[in-house]
Amino acid sequence: MSFPEDDIPFPGDLPGTSPVRSDAAPLAASGGLAARAMAARGAAAQPDYLRGLNPEQAEAVQAIDGPVLVLAGAGTGKTRVLTTRIAHILNLGLAYPSQIFAVTFTNKAAREMKERIALLVGGAVEGMPWLGTFHSIGVKFLRRHAELVGLRSDFTILDTDDVVRLIKQLIQAEGIDDKRWPARQFASMIDGWKNKGLAPADIPEGDSRAFANGKGRALFAAYQARLQTLNACDFGDLLCHPIRMFRNHPDVLKEYQRKFRFLLVDEYQDTNTAQYMLLRLLAQRPAAEDGDTGRRENAPNICCVGDDDQSIYGWRGAEVENILRFDRDFPGAKVVRLERNYRSSEHILGAAGHLISHNEGRLGKTLFTDRRDPDDDRVQVHAAWDSEEEARAVGEEIEQLQRRDVRLNDMAILVRASFQMREFEERFVTLGLNYRVIGGPRFYERQEIRDAMAYFRVVCQPADDLAFGRIVNVPKRGLGEASVRLLHDHARADDKPMLAAAQDLVGTDELKPRARKSLSDVTEQFARWQGLLETMPGHELAEVILEESGYTEMWQNDRSADAPSRLENLKELIETISGFESLRAFLEHVALVMDVDTNADMDAVSLMTLHSAKGLEFDTVFLPGWEEGLFPHQRALDEGGRSGLEEERRLAYVGLTRAKRRCHIWFVSNRRIHGLWQSTIPSRFLDELPEDHVEVAETDGQYGGYASYGRGQSGGPYGASRFDRAEPFAGNYQSPGWRRAQQNATSATRENWGTRSGHAVERVAYGESGPRARTIEGELVARSTTDVPSSFSVGDRVFHLKFGNGNIAAIDGNKLTIDFDKAGQKRVLDGFVEPV
DNA sequence: CTTAGCGGCCTTTTT
């Protein structure tokens, strides 16, 4: 096997570095690596790029021989270590750029790493084809060796949407009720299996039984078979196929093991089992051929960087275990801890560190900083009456900072769930405040974009039935369900793609003349476009396709409000394609990189989820929505139990550690969830913050007076719980809803509560809030009483804490529709109103 | 075959 990219030589002299062994050619496969590295290290003065590293960082960079685990806390210069390490390897001439295997978890991280390496080694980074996400590297393996796993190298990568549609077809074909057994659910089961590297034959019997009365395994197998005939892969396959390929073809694996002289893994705590298996395969050293069996010589040069405290992707199969187990997986591993933080103030670190210390099973790191500025603010906790006021107050705070010349680019709002964003967006629009949503509704998930891409996909890959099925009748061509079904049946009978079957079908008289004409027209068009594929530039062809197919016209004729913006998006799509070599190259890019660059030059507040904030930092960070049920999220608790809670806590830790100087946490006492208003209580995480580094922000009451609400007897300035000062909740605890919830609380919830050691004690010690808080666990209970008929009747006069007095207009289970005197008609849970 | 209107559904995080 040959690797063409290995021919690209690496320029020995690095810009801005002293010429260390610039004559060193990459070594032959048979080792001697350690010795030469040592020699190189000893022989020359420290290159520039090593200066300015602290001792631990330098150690991590220079320990290039054998396995290394770098436990890098938030803001300790993790990326710097990785990129410098790569530069170091290149500079010592220990490998060609193409012989370095470097994986990151997200596209963003890969991009950033590329940029930063480029700063160190210049254009050489272009010769690093194996720097990317696991998935993009998986694709690279597969394109080269597709035939080894039964694919052709022009296979399509399906996204979640395609997958769900395909599964739905299969479920229906099996005669299974797709209402009872939703395709979406099965798709996520498959995803889970593939994250573990399991094929249909490998899945546990119980898993198979768990779907459609035991048809799980058969469906999974049918799905895989279908992918095969479609010449397609889903996301999981991008990892599983390479694993299978390497296992079945040791010769191929061996070539890659030889090739990759250095392996680097970013965010190791986020790797799932499949990714781990792939790494293990690549990290095995081929047996030494010169008889040298010295262990260090054969130990893989693998360097994993991660932080167990920032593992937040357990829900999608990440195994923190991978990082906790590293030294057993790679015997003799060197472990380097980076604990010196360069990002955050002492208060922020103190708050974050204390919070995360509530987790068990950590490798344990304590971040420290030399930075001690008496002017640094403590972490501030604010209370608001409801989410609207929360958004208003945050907006106000932002404007104040703006007046103090803090740039909007230096501020971010990090939410737990994306639905929280809307309220902030609305507020910012009315304020005229620039904001940018990161990772929000994705460009490539929009309908018009997906339609357009479906056209492109069929042109590039005629066997892509899913894409074809999506657009045969878009715009409307009179090819309705009946015609498509007929076409589909033909395709299956002849075992050929639908497009090919269509060509046959138009030669018969099975279709009505009208449909036949349309179908024949489309197939001819596709044939024509395919002919242009090699000659016409991608973006021109794309434009031609959208024009000739009538797709653009369809939106031009559409009078709905969002039609113009859809046309705008299509334009942008064409624009983007022009930056690519070909339509094919573009499709590949999109399949892997679902996000699109946001214009960074605008000064704007960033709005994103906590998950997408990992790896970023901001001067000022706002963390709204710290309420039980939302954060920690109820579902994480329900499904993940204790480990779910710990993951939520890590998420909080990630949020806090994004902040450099200022961090504002908010919680509200009323939030609308699923269109219903619910009372909420402060997150337990608030109580896990250390007093020394946190202060409860005083409010001036200008935001609609929650502060005046039920300010309690207990609430002296420093009495009881620290959050008593945010006493609106005392009012809530006395609301009929809580009283009822308390009565309904099941023993299960109480036990649940009891398991949270320390916490309950703290609450109880504070008296009143203890038992009340327990009922808050009853928030769930309040929700689960849906089938209990409401004790109210239509016409009753009731009082609601947020909306005041009103009359019940309608009752649906425990959901009341109420005409409020002042607030208008609202839907609320009956637990939150009381008769007047 | 298409469209409009209605009902039932969900609603964490993402490569």
Place this chain on the structure above:
DNA sequence: GGCCGCTAAG
């Protein structure tokens, strides 16, 4: 509150 998909009517 919004989306999807179904149904009934054109």
